[in-house]
Amino acid sequence: MIDIKKYIASGILEIYVAGVLSEKENLEVSAYAKQYPKINDEIIAIEASILELSKRSSNIQPYPFSEVKDKINIPKEPKVLTLEKEKSVWPMYFGWAASVLLAIGLFLTYNQNQELKSELEVVSKENMFLEEQIATSDTSLEKAKTLLNTIRDKNIDVVPLAGQTVAPDSYAKVYWNKQQEKVFIDAKGLPEPPDGFVYQVWSLKLSPTLTPTSIGLLDTFYEDDNKVFALDNVNDSEAFGITLEPSGGSEGPNLEQLYTLGVVAAS
Amino acid sequence: MTLDSLVEQFKKKDTLAFEQLYSMYSKNICGVIHTIVKNEGRSQEICQDVFIKIWHNSDSYNSSKGRFFTWILNIARNAAIDEIRSKSYKNERKNFSADYFVGILERPDEEQTTADAIGLKKLVKNLKEKCVQIIELLYFRGYTQKEAAEELDIPVGTVKTRNRSCISQLRVNMEQK
Numbered sequence: 001m002i003d004i005k006k007y008i009a010s011g012i013l014e015i016y017v018a019g020v021l022s023e024k025e026n027l028e029v030s031a032y033a034k035q036y037p038k039i040n041d042e043i044i045a046i047e048a049s050i051l052e053l054s055k056r057s058s059n060i061q062p063y064p065f066s067e068v069k070d071k072i073n074i075p076k077e078p079k080v081l082t083l084e085k086e087k088s089v090w091p092m093y094f095g096w097a098a099s100v101l102l103a104i105g106l107f108l109t110y111n112q113n114q115e116l117k118s119e120l121e122v123v124s125k126e127n128m129f130l131e132e133q134i135a136t137s138d139t140s141l142e143k144a145k146t147l148l149n150t151i152r153d154k155n156i157d158v159v160p161l162a163g164q165t166v167a168p169d170s171y172a173k174v175y176w177n178k179q180q181e182k183v184f185i186d187a188k189g190l191p192e193p194p195d196g197f198v199y200q201v202w203s204l205k206l207s208p209t210l211t212p213t214s215i216g217l218l219d220t221f222y223e224d225d226n227k228v229f230a231l232d233n234v235n236d237s238e239a240f241g242i243t244l245e246p247s248g249g250s251e252g253p254n255l256e257q258l259y260t261l262g263v264v265a266a267s
Numbered sequence: 268m269t270l271d272s273l274v275e276q277f278k279k280k281d282t283l284a285f286e287q288l289y290s291m292y293s294k295n296i297c298g299v300i301h302t303i304v305k306n307e308g309r310s311q312e313i314c315q316d317v318f319i320k321i322w323h324n325s326d327s328y329n330s331s332k333g334r335f336f337t338w339i340l341n342i343a344r345n346a347a348i349d350e351i352r353s354k355s356y357k358n359e360r361k362n363f364s365a366d367y368f369v370g371i372l373e374r375p376d377e378e379q380t381t382a383d384a385i386g387l388k389k390l391v392k393n394l395k396e397k398c399v400q401i402i403e404l405l406y407f408r409g410y411t412q413k414e415a416a417e418e419l420d421i422p423v424g425t426v427k428t429r430n431r432s433c434i435s436q437l438r439v440n441m442e443q444k
Contacts, residue, residue: 011431015412018405019337026332047334049437050406054295056386057302057407062293063315065286071315072282072322121353128345129320133327195417223411 002032008042017046023225120232127182127230147228155179159240161260166244167191172260174240181234185242187218188227190259193244200245201229202253203237206263212241217249239263274335278325285322292336293318296343302407303347313350317343344409390440398433405430 007013015021016029033040106116133146151158159174171189176182185201193199199218205211216231218224243250244257268276268287276284297314304310321328321339328338391399397419404410404418405426416423 009428009431011427011429014430014434015405015427017334017337018409019333019341020405020409020411023332030331030333043334045438046434047336049434049441051292051295051336052441053387053390053402053437054298054406056298056390058298058310060294060297060301060307060310060314062289062297063311065289065293068289068315068318068322069282069286071319072285117353121349124353125346125349128349129324132342132345133324222413 002036004036004038007032008039013039013043014046017043017050022223124232127232131228131230147226150184151175153177157264159262159264161240161242161262163189164258164261166257167259170259172242172262174262176233176237176240176264181232183215183231183233183240185218185229185231186227187221187229187242190221190227190242193221196247197244198247198249199242199259200249200253201231202241202243203233203235204239204241205236206238212253214249214251214253217245218242219247219249237264270335271330274328274330278328280322280325288335289318292339295336296339299340299407300343300347303344304350309350310347313346314343317346320346340406341409344407348409390437392440394433394436394440397429398436401426401430402433402437 012021012025012029016026021029029039029043033043150156155177157176157178159176161172161174163170167190170191173186175184175186177184183201187199190199199221201215201218202212203215205213213235215233215235216229218229220229221227239262241253241261242259243253243255244259245254273284273287277288293314296317297310300314300317301307301310304313317339320342328335394402400419401415404415405412410418412426413423416426419426421429
């Protein structure tokens with residue numbers, strides 16, 4: 001039996017509605033909400049005030065539901081266009097061929113290409129979503145399966161990163177899917193970063209000169225329970241390193257704070 | 268129909284249930300996105316994407332881990348923050364507090380085009396600035412208690428209780444309307 005009044009007064013229910021509690025606390029609060037109607041009522045009242053506030057925070061008009069409905073019901077198959085009999089289908093093939101060539105061309109001009117940037121955005125959103133799913137299914141078998149499948153993928157290269165001078169006991173693993181240009185960092189073996197600092201992951205070219213390229217920050221280290229992070233890696237990496245950097249990351253790695261390092265095995 | 272059974276139906280891909288949930292929450296979710304992204308057109312698109320996303324990922328919602336609205340709110344905040352990150356607003360988190368819905372209250376009337384200014388003003392009248400800030404960080408930006416404490420320069424232990432007294436004031440204001 002908990003002291004319901006005290007529990008409510010602690011303010012934990014407000015944080016629960018904000019969605020920024022740890023997973024363990026979330027489970028605790030929802031279990032209490034099921035058990036004690038008073039706690040459930042309080043949660044609903046808190047939510048009502050946030051609904052009221054968020055409704056008034058902007059004058060924006062959402063799209064009508066019909067538009068959303070159209071989008072979710074789009075059939076997966078493309079529509080078949082009927083062509084007039086006399087018309088040759090060759091122009092259509094040429095059209096397809098041309099667009100394929102164009103698509104290849106776009107890939108080659110990758111870095112300058114705005115359109116591909118938006119594709120990258122989509123990919124990074126998917127990454128985030130995937131990562132979120134991995135994190136939220138922490139307690140379930142689902143998570144183990146997803147992780148296992150991800151790292152069992154035949155296209156995955158595993159690169160163990162060993163602890164360096166500043167933290168000899170730390171370690172990490174990089175699961176690199178070259179085909180999907182993704183890396184999954186298992187950072188369970190890294191200590192929690194001190195306040196104001198963040199781990200930054202680097203792709204390294206070893207020859208002709210040592211060239212580090214940042215592939216991302218592990219900036220949700222504190223909240224992330226499973227410590228597996230999905231990042232994009234388009235580089236032809238020869239090694240991976242993880243350094244501790246001030247919040248927000250750095251342009252170049254601080255090698256004095258190099259925590260782990262590992263070389264990609266030549267294939 | 269109770270919220271629980273509505274959500275159950277939604278998880279079974281019932282579009283009618285989805286439509287009801289959309290009418291319940293779309294204005295809120297779009298509003299939160301708008302306060303982050305600021306561009307109205309983009310916000311509407313992102314908001315639509317968020318609802319499409321929750322439809323396709325309805326399986327991943329688990330009521331034992333939080334409220335349904337909180338679940339959408341989390342996805343919406345992530346999508347909105349992703350949007351401004353992709354536009355390379357590098358230090359966006361640090362610049363947040365000067366803007367929206369905190370800032371909107373201090374602007375002259377003719378500039379208040381984005382918020383339901385009158386309704387909002389009534390709702391947050393007599394709320395201290397510290398209150399508006401903490402609410403904004405926790406609910407609209409998804410800051411953890413630790414991050415909010417750092418941003419506001421207060422001890423982590425006081426975030427929960429301060430926020431509770433702020434929300435209580437908000438609830439009083441709501442009842443008086």
